[in-house]
Amino acid sequence: MSTFYDEVQEIRARYPEGSRSAALPALRLAQEKHGHLSRAALEETADALDVTPAFCYSVATFYDMFHLEPLGTHTVEICTNLPCALCGAQKVVDAFEDALGIKAGETTEDGNVTLRAVECLGGCGYATVVAVDHRYRHNVKPEDVSEIVDGLGG
C-alpha cells in the first residue's frame, strides 16, 4: 500500500513542475485520512507538497469542503439556497434537527452525524436536495427524513 506522501507525489506529477496545483487534491486526501484537517494533517500535507503549513492552512480555510474541526462519521448537508428554500427546505432542516436532536452546524453527541445547512448544491429542479455522505438525495420531503436518519445507524 502506498503512503500518503507517495500518493501526493503521484498527483503532483500530473501538473507542471513547480506548480502548487496538487494542493486541493492533497488536502482532500489528507482530510479523508485524518477525518478532518487537524494541525498534524496540515503539516503532513505541507511536507508532501513541499510548502509551508501556513500555506495549507490558508488554502484550507478558503474552501467550504475542507474542515478544520472534527466531523461526524456521516455528514448530512441540506441545501437552503433560494430554489430549495422556495420549495420548503426549511421544513426539511427542521425535520433533521428534530430527528437528530441537534441544530444545523452541530454534530451528534456520539459523533455519528454532522448536520449542515449549505449553499446551492446544483440540484435546484429536484428540491429539496440533501447530500448524505456526499451522495445527493433528490426531492427530499420532511416525511423522508426518519428513513434517511435510520440508514445512518448510530
Add this chain to the structure above:
Amino acid sequence: MAEQITTLLGGTEDHDLTRLAEYRAIGGYGAGLERARAMTSDELIDELQKATLRGRGGAGFPMGRKASLIDRKSAKPKYLVVNADESEPGAFKDRQVMATVPHRLIEGCLIAAHAIESKDVFIYIRGEYLTEYEILAGAVEEARAAGLLGGVEIIVHRGAGAYICGEETALLESLEGERGQPRPRPPFPPVAGLYMAPTQINNVCTIATVPLILDMGAEAFAKTGVPSSPGTAIFSVSGNVVRPGNYELPLGTPMRELIYDHAGGIAGGRELKAVIPGGSSVPALTPDQIDVPLDYDSLGAIGTFFGAASLIVVDDRCCMVQLALRSTKFYMHESCGKCTPCRVGTRWMVQILESIENGTATRDDLDLLENVGDNILGKVLCALGEFAVYPVDSYLKKWRAEFVAHVDGGGCPFHGSSSLEGILAPSDMHTKLEVLV
C-alpha cells in the same frame, strides 16, 4: 449512417451515452472530430466563428472569437480550461451534461484544443459533484484507453466548495492550488491565464456543443435559435413550478412557453410573482415581462441577463425582502474577501435587509441599501459583488411597495406566512470566522 444528432442532450433518450461504445454507435468521435482534425487551427477557428456559439456560462461571449484571441504563437503551452464549477443558484444543467453525455464534452475538448493548438485540457469540476466527477473521469479513462485523445491530456480537477471559483480568474487561481481569489485584468487569460500561459476558458455546455457544430456544419447549426444567438440551450427551471427540471430548447423560445407549457405553470394553483431568469445573480422580471424571447440580446434589452439560462420561478407566497436577504447572505458567504466594497458591502446589505425585515428600519435605509449597492458596482475586480447587487436592486425597484410596507408597518407584512419564513443561511457562516480569530 447514424442519425444526425442536433441537440446537446440528443441521443440520451435511447442510449446510455456514458458508455463509449454507445456514444460511438450514434456517431460520436466520428466524422465531426475527423473533420476538425483535418483542418488547420485557423480553419477550425473560422468554422467556430461562423457558428456564433455564444458562451453558455453567463457572459455570452462568442466561443470562436475567444479562441481567435489565444496567442498561438506564444512559446508557452496553450491551455484549454473547462469551467464545470456550476454553482449559480438555480443552475443544474452542466451537471446533467456531465452525468449523461460526458463523451460529448470530451469530444468538444478535443476539437476546441485542436483549434488553439493545445495539448493540455483541464476540466475544473465543483467538489460537490462527486458522482458526476466519477462518471466524467471514467469516460476520460475510457476514451484514453481507446486511443481517442490523440496526444491531448485531459485532467479532471475537483474544486473544494467555493462559488467564486466559477469566476474564470478565481478558477485559475484555484487550479493553481491557491485560494480562489480573482485576478486583476489585464492581462486577460488568452494572453496570460493558467500558469501565466495563453488559456481558453469555456463553460461545460459551450464545449459540449462544439461536436454538434462540427457534425452538422456551422451553417446548419446557425439555422436554429435566433441569428444573434444560434443553437439550443439547456434551461434549468426551478422554484414554484409544476414540473421543474432541465429543458433543452432553441434560443429565442418565449419564456412564457418554457414556464407554462414545458414546466407546467405555477404549482398549487398559485400566482406568479417573479422570475429570476439567469440564476440568482440577475435582475428579476415581473409577470408582465415573461413574453420575452430567451436569448442574450432580448433579455439584455429588458434590463436583465441570460446568465446561466437558469430560471427561478417565484410564486405569490414569497416575501421579496426575505428573498433579497437570503440571496444576499449567499453572496456575503461566498465573497472571497479580496475587494473591500464586496467584502464589507455585502455585510452591510445583509444588516440593512435584516433591519427592514424585522421592522427596525426607516425609509432612509431603503436609500442606504441602494447607496451601498452603488458603491459595489464597478468598484470590484470580478462580478460577484455586482451579482449581490443586481437582484436586490431589481426587487427594491419593482416591489418597492413591499419594502415600504415593511418599514412603515414595523415588520414583515406576511406575518410569518412567507414561503421563505425562517430559512437558514449556511450553518458555518460564523463558525468559520471564529476559527480564524
